[in-house]
Every structure is written in C-alpha cells, then in structure tokens.
Amino acid sequence: MHVRHMERRLREMNLEILSMKEIGGAHAGNICKVEALSENENTREHYIYKEFAEKRDQEVEIHKNIEEILTPFSRVVKVWETSPKAMMMWDLGYPVKAGFEALPIGEKKILISDILKVLTSLHCVEAVQTNLPIHQLSSEWKDWCLEQLGKLGSRKSWASPKWERTIQEVNDRLDIPHYQSKCPSVITHGDPHLENVFYKDERIWLIDWEWAAIGSPLRDVTILMQDIYDDDLISYVPEYYLQCLRERGFILDNDDFWSDLSYLYIDHLTMMLAWEVEKYFQGHLSEKRIRGIIEWKIGEIERVQSEVMDRKNKFSH
Ligand SMILES: Nc1ncnc2c1ncn2[C@@H]1O[C@H](COP(=O)(O)OP(=O)(O)O)[C@@H](O)[C@H]1O
Ligand SMILES: [Mg+2]
Numbered sequence: 001m002h003v004r005h006m007e008r009r010l011r012e013m014n015l016e017i018l019s020m021k022e023i024g025g026a027h028a029g030n031i032c033k034v035e036a037l038s039e040n041e042n043t044r045e046h047y048i049y050k051e052f053a054e055k056r057d058q059e060v061e062i063h064k065n066i067e068e069i070l071t072p073f074s075r076v077v078k079v080w081e082t083s084p085k086a087m088m089m090w091d092l093g094y095p096v097k098a099g100f101e102a103l104p105i106g107e108k109k110i111l112i113s114d115i116l117k118v119l120t121s122l123h124c125v126e127a128v129q130t131n132l133p134i135h136q137l138s139s140e141w142k143d144w145c146l147e148q149l150g151k152l153g154s155r156k157s158w159a160s161p162k163w164e165r166t167i168q169e170v171n172d173r174l175d176i177p178h179y180q181s182k183c184p185s186v187i188t189h190g191d192p193h194l195e196n197v198f199y200k201d202e203r204i205w206l207i208d209w210e211w212a213a214i215g216s217p218l219r220d221v222t223i224l225m226q227d228i229y230d231d232d233l234i235s236y237v238p239e240y241y242l243q244c245l246r247e248r249g250f251i252l253d254n255d256d257f258w259s260d261l262s263y264l265y266i267d268h269l270t271m272m273l274a275w276e277v278e279k280y281f282q283g284h285l286s287e288k289r290i291r292g293i294i295e296w297k298i299g300e301i302e303r304v305q306s307e308v309m310d311r312k313n314k315f316s317h
Contacts, residue, residue, distance in 0.1 A: 001030040002084050006049055009080060009088075014039040020049075026282050028056040028210065033091060046091035047077065057085040059210040065131045066212065069187060073122060073206045092205055097194035097227070108233060113240055115197055115224060118204045120244040123186040123217040135188060135215030137263070139177040141271035142167060148277040158291065166298050167273075170266055170305045179263040181216035182256035188212065188219045193227045193272065217245075217252075218260040222268045229296055262308045266301050273297045 001022065010017055015036040023031045029052040038045050052060065063070065063079050070076070075090040096111060103111070145167050153159040170176065189196075190211030198205045213219075225237050238261055245252060273294060280290040 001032060001051055005084055006032075006034075006051070006086070009078075009086070010034070010036055010049075013078070015045070018044065023048075026279055026284060029053040048089045048091050049086060050089070051084050051086040056210070059208070060085045060087065062132070062209050062212045063087070066187070069122075069125055069130070070209060073118065073189075074209065075205055089207065092198035092200045092207070094198075095195045096197045096199055100194055101229075105230070105233070108228075108230070109236065111199065112224070112228070112233060112237065114199070114204050115192070116221070116237065116241045116244055118206065119189070119192065119217075119220050119224070120241065120248060120250075122189060122206075123220070123245075124248050124250060125187050127185065127187045127214055130187060130214065132187065133213045134185070135181075135190065135213040135219055137177055137179050137181075137267055139171070141267055141274065142171045142177065145270045145274040148274040151281075152277055156287075158287075163294060163298050166301055167270060170301055174263065174266070174305065174308060176263060176267055176270075179267075181218070181260050181264070183216045183218060183252050183260050185214045186217045188215045188217065190215075190219065190223075192220050192224050194224075197224075216260045216264060217241075218257070218264045219268075222261060222265040223272075225265055226269045226272045226297070226300075234300075258311075259308075262304050266304055269297045269301050269304075 003020075006020075007017060015038055018035045018037055020032050020034045023033060029050055031048060031050045034047045034049050036045050036047060037043075060079055060081055063076065064081070075092065077088045077090060079087045096115075100108065100111070146164055149159070149164045149167065153161060153164070189206055189209060190213050191208055192206060196206060196208040198207065221237060221241050225234055228234050228237070238257075242252075242257065276285065276290060276293045276297075279285045280287075285293075
C-alpha cells in the first residue's frame with residue numbers, strides 16, 4: 001500500500017487520518033479501513049480505501065463507464081485514475097457472508113430476497129451504450145478448477161480423484177465452454193457472491209464491480225446461488241427471482257430461463273470451487289471447511305447435470 005499517496009489524497013479532501021488498518025484476505029489489491037477526521041464537518045468518518053494491483057484495475061474503468069448506473073447500488077466516494085489507481089468507499093461494515101451461516105433460515109430467506117430484488121433492479125436498467133464487455137462462457141473456469149484440484153490431489157491424501165472426473169465429465173457431456181446464453185442480455189454485476197454484498201442502513205449494497213459485463217441475468221443469480229449451502233434456499237432463488245422479474249413486467253421464456261440457470265450455475269460452481277481451493281491454499285480456510293465446500297459443490301454439479309440430461313432426454317423422445 002502506498003500510504004503516502006493515500007494520506008495526500010485524503011488531505012486534499014480535508015480529511016485527516018486518525019487510524020488505518022489493512023484488511024487481510026486473498027484480494028486483488030490492497031484494502032484498508034480508514035478512520036478520518038473531516039475538517040469540514042468536524043466529524044469522524046469511516047472509509048474503505050482500495051488500491052488496485054497493476055493489471056487488476058478494471059474496476060476503475062468500469063466505474064468511469066457506468067458511474068450513473070452504479071450510484072444507487074454502491075457507495076463510492078471517490079475514484080483516482082492516476083497511478084496508484086484507487087477508490088474510496090464508505091465503510092459498509094461486514095459482508096453478508098460473515099454472519100450468514102449462523103442466521104435462522106427465515107432471516108436467510110429475507111436477506112436473499114432483498115439481494116435478488118436489488119439484482120432485479122440492476123438487470124432492468126436499460127443497457128444502452130455502456131461500453132461494458134460481453135460475458136461469454138469459456139473453458140477458463142474448467143481449466144482452472146482442474147488445475148487446482150490437481151494440485152490439491154498431489155498435496156493431500158484426502159483429495160478424491162472423483163472430483164476431477166466430475167468436472168471433466170460435465171464439461172464433456174454438456175459442452176459448458178461453448179454454451180450460448182439464451183436470455184436477453186442485461187447489465188450484470190458479475191461477482192455477487194456474499195463477500196461482495198453488504199447490508200447497511202436497511203439496504204443492500206454491492207461492491208467489487210470488476211467483472212461487470214453484459215450477459216444473461218442468470219449470471220448474477222447463479223453466482224449468488226453457489227454461495228448458498230441449503231437445498232430449500234437454493235430452489236427458492238430462481239423462483240423468487242422470476243417473481244421479481246414478473247412484477248417488473250420482464251417476462252423470460254421458461255425454457256431459456258432454466259437452461260441458462262443450469263449451465264451458468266455449473267460454470268460458476270466450477271469457478272468458485274477453484275477459488276475456494278485457492279483460499280484454502282492461502283490459509284484462509286480450514287481443511288474441514290474446504291472439504292465440505294468441495295463435496296457440496298461437486299454434489300450440486302452432479303445434480304444439475306442430471307437435471308439437464310433428463311430435460312434433453314424428454315425432448316428427444
Ligand atoms: N465498502 C466496504 N465496506 C466494508 N468492507 C469492504 C468494503 N469494500 C471492501 N471491503 C472488504 O474488503 C474485501 C475485498 O474487497 P473487494 O472490493 O471485494 O476486493 P476483491 O476484488 O479483492 O474481492 C470485501 O470482501 C470486504 O470484506
Ligand atoms: Mg470481492
């Protein structure tokens with residue numbers, strides 16, 4: 001972290017730093033919590049300062065591109081486009097992920113519903129002239145996941161070779177990397193897992209817009225789904241999201257919806273499986289936790305694969 005730059009930048013905003021603390025974890029840059037004295041207001045304010053690592057600064061560009069679209073969903077205070085690229089946000093407290101598992105099911109459901117409502121409003125924003133990239137499935141997550149599982153297998157005796165077989169098989173059978181999304185394209189956040197979602201001041205906020213792109217609305221829905229480890233809640237997500245869309249008068253073809261949901265869910269389970277293994281390698285997850293996560297995600301991939309195969313067989317008979 002270039003502390004000098006940060007100090008100078010805050011000084012220019014008439015903010016005097018009282019304390020700062022780096023946030024640990026596997027991040028794309030340096031992130032710290034800053035408490036500052038506002039000389040204009042004479043108040044203590046809490047901010048997050050995110051300094052981007054080189055070549056991981058797409059969020060700055062995205063922000064410039066769709067600033068007006070982002071404003072209702074995020075609480076960005078300032079963005080610096082000169083080196084070191086950085087942004088400052090209001091401190092939103094802890095991500096939803098932090099306390100989610102411990103919540104009673106009813107409260108989980110309310111939170112997930114609120115997140116889906118927010119995603120629906122994002123997806124209903126008209127996507128004209130945004131200059132955002134287009135999201136396409138590819139073999140990227142399959143390749144990364146196989147690589148991570150391969151490493152895990154060579155290091156840990158408890159790693160099962162069956163996991164790699166499942167990933168390989170689902171990609172061979174369904175040709176996930178060449179799947180073309182069927183639903184109309186919308187603006188997607190691109191990474192709304194529960195570490196990028198916050199609840200503060202009775203509202204949901206989304207951070208980390210690095211992967212925002214034009215794509216199927218099911219892109220966001222399935223990234224959220226892969227962070228939920230509860231059968232009932234998982235089947236609730238698409239039903240509730242469909243209801244939110246309907247209330248907005250946004251009608252999707254039923255087959256297109258369930259097809260995008262299945263393929264994108266499998267791709268995102270694969271992506272996040274690889275990422276969770278990375279977090280384990282970096283010491284952020286226990287062995288017990290990572291084993292539970294892998295077993296769950298592999299189980300979900302197998303379940304959805306057989307659902308897709310059943311649907312295909314029904315059509316061919
Ligand atoms: N505005 C914020 N308020 C509170 N915590 C934040 C905020 N922004 C980031 N964080 C913390 O830092 C973590 C990483 O920030 P994020 O922008 O998601 O970077 P990355 O691209 O590395 O995931 C978040 O998961 C959260 O714990
Ligand atoms: Mg993040």
